[in-house]
Amino acid sequence: MTKYRVLPLFAALVVASLALTGGARAADTAAAATAALAKWKAGTNYKLVANPQPTSVPAGKVEVSEVFWYGCGHCYALDPTLESWKQTKAPYVEFVRVPVIWGPQHRQHAKIYYTLQALHRPDLHAKVFEAIHQEGLQLTGRSEEQVRSIHAAFFAREGVSAKDFNAAYDSMSVAANIMRAENLTKNLQVSTVPVMYVNGKFSTSVDDAGGTTEMIALVNDLAASEKNR
Numbered sequence: 001m002t003k004y005r006v007l008p009l010f011a012a013l014v015v016a017s018l019a020l021t022g023g024a025r026a027a028d029t030a031a032a033a034t035a036a037l038a039k040w041k042a043g044t045n046y047k048l049v050a051n052p053q054p055t056s057v058p059a060g061k062v063e064v065s066e067v068f069w070y071g072c073g074h075c076y077a078l079d080p081t082l083e084s085w086k087q088t089k090a091p092y093v094e095f096v097r098v099p100v101i102w103g104p105q106h107r108q109h110a111k112i113y114y115t116l117q118a119l120h121r122p123d124l125h126a127k128v129f130e131a132i133h134q135e136g137l138q139l140t141g142r143s144e145e146q147v148r149s150i151h152a153a154f155f156a157r158e159g160v161s162a163k164d165f166n167a168a169y170d171s172m173s174v175a176a177n178i179m180r181a182e183n184l185t186k187n188l189q190v191s192t193v194p195v196m197y198v199n200g201k202f203s204t205s206v207d208d209a210g211g212t213t214e215m216i217a218l219v220n221d222l223a224a225s226e227k228n229r
Helices: 002-038 073-088 104-118 124-133 144-157 162-169 172-187 212-227
Strands: 062-068 093-099 195-198 202-204
Touching: 002 212, 062 073, 062 212, 073 124, 073 212, 093 104, 093 172, 104 124, 104 144, 104 162, 104 172, 124 144, 144 162, 195 212, 202 212
Parallel strands: 062 093
Antiparallel strands: 062 195, 195 202
């Protein structure tokens, strides 16, 4: 009878050992993330958001967002770096862009961004920057009719049919996303762009971090610290 009782006992010991090993690894990972973050100065290199915002990412994921404006030269300069980082970021990081909305001109540019998202044409994101900063097109207007015409012309030259443009431009998703971006601009008290937010709790920028490379490293460290919370 004794030999039959050994197997369940052995299995229980194995399970317990694996649990301890997994816990140790998690503790080591958390410790490493804390150590990595320690080289950055809170309040200088990154700041705690006064009014933290909820994210929509699933459990185990960390949201990293960039608040930007198409008319911003610094945002244009940073964009290629973020595109490269997207290819190497940790798999648990969910990256999103949020167009800042301070006024009518920013809202018009935000509508371009969310329209191209609705059209599933992320390739047009860089083309909007190029149109504004290389071709000198403002992609804004004084009236809704004028703005719509300008935006329609831009999308048409990029191969988007009038039917598809109108469907996306007037969609509920675009309207809802613009409202959300406007609320985030206010709730996060965004005063400059580009600015990066990690899990709606921390903010940093190229200037705060001490450079573009430093900012990417800091964002990675902040995201790692959040994953292990």
